[in-house]
Amino acid sequence: MFSLAINANAHGTRVESLYRLVDASGLVITVHGSGDQSETARAIHEAAPRLSDDHEVRANGMILSTMAQYRMFWGVVGYPGGSLAILTPMSLYEAQDRHDWIRHFMHDVLDPVNALAGRGYRVGGGGNGTVSDSDFAQAFARAYV
Numbered sequence: 001m002f003s004l005a006i007n008a009n010a011h012g013t014r015v016e017s018l019y020r021l022v023d024a025s026g027l028v029i030t031v032h033g034s035g036d037q038s039e040t041a042r043a044i045h046e047a048a049p050r051l052s053d054d055h056e057v058r059a060n061g062m063i064l065s066t067m068a069q070y071r072m073f074w075g076v077v078g079y080p081g082g083s084l085a086i087l088t089p090m091s092l093y094e095a096q097d098r099h100d101w102i103r104h105f106m107h108d109v110l111d112p113v114n115a116l117a118g119r120g121y122r123v124g125g126g127g128n129g130t131v132s133d134s135d136f137a138q139a140f141a142r143a144y145v
Contacts, residue, residue, distance in 0.1 A: 001130035002137035014061045014075050015143045018086045021073060023129045029113055031085040032122035032136045037076045040083040043119065044076075047112040061145065066092075069101035072109060077143045084140055087113065088127075 006019050022028050033040040045052050051072060055065040065072040074087035089105045091098065117123045124133035131137050 001126065001132060002134045003130050004137055005141045006143070007141060010143065013145045015077050015140075015145060017060055017062050018075050018077060018084075018143075019140075021075075021086055021088055022126060022131065025088040025090075026127045027088060028126045028131070029087040029110065030122075030124040030126060030131050030133055030136050031087070031113065031116060032082070032124070032133060032139065033085075034082040034120070037078050037083045040085050040121070041076045043116055043121065044074075044085060044087070044113060047116050048109045050108045067101075067104065067108060069104045072105075077145055079139045079143045081139060084136060084143055 004019055004022055006015055010016050010019070031040060031044060033043065050067055051065040053065070053067070055063055057063055062073065062075040065074070070092060071090045072087055073090055074085060076083055076085040087109065089109070091101065114123050122133055122135065124131055124136055126132050
């Protein structure tokens with residue numbers, strides 16, 4: 001597993017929000033693409049259309065998608081060689097048991113986003129401050145909004 005780092009210019013941006021998301025979450029999905037941010041976001045939406053059903057784009061560009069049983073918090077940033085996305089599932093409420101929604105998450109988001117690997121994207125995982133893809137971690141250090 002590889003730790004994420006951000007550059008000084010990333011403080012207060014969506015890059016820092018994604019960094020903090022990986023640090024605070026036990027599970028994240030990473031997507032590493034060679035296209036721009038909008039292309040990667042479009043590919044994620046096409047692969048997992050439920051993310052578009054009920055969503056809110058925050059002021060910093062982070063997206064909160066709410067499903068019936070869980071929520072996804074995610075965002076996409078650029079770097080000199082393409083774009084990077086991080087997605088993490090969250091319970092709808094604090095005391096909710098993950099078993100209530102994990103199968104839905106796997107069907108609606110995890111499996112479809114993993115299928116992006118067949119379309120030229122590098123898909124990985126992580127959590128607790130680290131990611132599984134060393135190239136993703138290196139690219140993230142140069143990420144920008």
